[in-house]
Amino acid sequence: MTTPTLGASGAAAFGSPSSTPSGPPIPTGAFLRSLLPTAATLPAGWTIESDGGETDTGTYVDDEPGDPMLPKEKCTEMRLGGGTLTHDLQASDAENHVSDGMNEVYVRLSAYHPGDAAKVLAEIRDYAARCKSFTGQSWDHPPVPVPETVTVQPVAGLGDEAIDMKKVPTGPYQTEEIIVIRLGDRLLSLSGNNIVERLPHFMELATPLSKTAR
Numbered sequence: 001m002t003t004p005t006l007g008a009s010g011a012a013a014f015g016s017p018s019s020t021p022s023g024p025p026i027p028t029g030a031f032l033r034s035l036l037p038t039a040a041t042l043p044a045g046w047t048i049e050s051d052g053g054e055t056d057t058g059t060y061v062d063d064e065p066g067d068p069m070l071p072k073e074k075c076t077e078m079r080l081g082g083g084t085l086t087h088d089l090q091a092s093d094a095e096n097h098v099s100d101g102m103n104e105v106y107v108r109l110s111a112y113h114p115g116d117a118a119k120v121l122a123e124i125r126d127y128a129a130r131c132k133s134f135t136g137q138s139w140d141h142p143p144v145p146v147p148e149t150v151t152v153q154p155v156a157g158l159g160d161e162a163i164d165m166k167k168v169p170t171g172p173y174q175t176e177e178i179i180v181i182r183l184g185d186r187l188l189s190l191s192g193n194n195i196v197e198r199l200p201h202f203m204e205l206a207t208p209l210s211k212t213a214r
Contacts, residue, residue, distance in 0.1 A: 026091045026185075029057030032109045033094035035213045043204045045101045053097035053106075065089045065113070070123045075131035078150070080167050080176035082108030082189035085124050089116040103200040105192045109213055117185045121161065124180060128152035128165055138173060146173055158210045159183045164202075175199065179206050183214045 033056040039048050068088040082095065086108060093110040112120065132150050137143040147170040155162040159181040167176045178191035179202050188210060192200040 026061050026113065027111050028059045028061055029092040029094045030059055032056060032092060032111060032186075033096075035109055036094055036096045036107055037098055037205065037209060041208075041212075042098060043208065046205065047099050047101070049097040049099050049104055053095070055096075056094035057092045060092070061111075062091045065091060065116070068120075068123060070120075070127055073127065075134040075148075076136050078127070078131055078136075078148075078167060080165060080178040081106060081191045082110070082178070082180075082187075085127070085165075085178065086110050086120055086180065086187045086189050088120050088123060089113070090120075091116075098205070100201045100204065102198065103192050103194070103196050105190050105200045105202065105205065107205070107209070108187075108189045108191075110187045110189075112185050112187070114185055117182050117187050118161075120187060121163070121180060121182050124165065125152055125163065136169070138171075146171060155179065155181075155206075158206060159188070162206075162210070177202065179203075181206065181210050183210065186213065188213050 033054065036054070042048070070085065070088050089112055090110045091112055093108060095106065095108040098105050098107060128150050134148055136146045136148045138146050149168045150166070151168070152163050152165040155164050160183065162179060162181040165178050165180070169175065174193045174195045176191070176193045177199050178189055181188040190202050190206055
């Protein structure tokens with residue numbers, strides 16, 4: 001378990017330098033949380049959802065993340081959320097929930113050991129390619145088969161590299177979408193669905209947040 005170093009205020013801000021001897025210390029979840037959007041920094045028309053749903057990994061930094069799980073994940077269990085897609089190899093993270101005025105967006109910022117963020121983004125691309133077409137099940141009672149189509153596209157102008165991934169069902173079911181942005185050894189994700197009329201306006205938040213979450 002990592003012993004966090006203390007900032008000038010006495011609050012833990014980063015993981016132990018021993019966890020990354022060849023580079024800067026990995027930020028803790030407590031520090032990453034300070035980079036998430038707030039009511040003061042959200043674009044016009046956006047709000048923090050209720051209590052914000054804020055969570056983080058505190059002052060703990062995982063020195064030895066476990067083996068990746070996404071390569072083994074079944075297509076039928078696919079959920080387009082940062083907690084699922086960006087969790088592999090993660091050293092620390094923070095998350096909150098915001099709204100674009102109609103739909104909720106889950107914002108997650110995760111930090112990794114050097115090189116691991118790029119590996120996880122590649123994992124997500126591979127997962128999308130492996131599951132580009134499959135048959136899932138509805139939430140009906142009893143459930144019915146639902147053909148699903150998964151797409152992933154690069155997004156220019158966001159961080160070091162970014163993707164826009166969608167899972168689109170056939171029929172009257174919700175579409176899921178996630179944007180994942182690599183910022184050096186961090187991954188920023190914004191995810192949501194069209195359960196209320198339309199998909200969230202992700203780019204309104206992704207563009208400014210990708211510049212401040214490094």
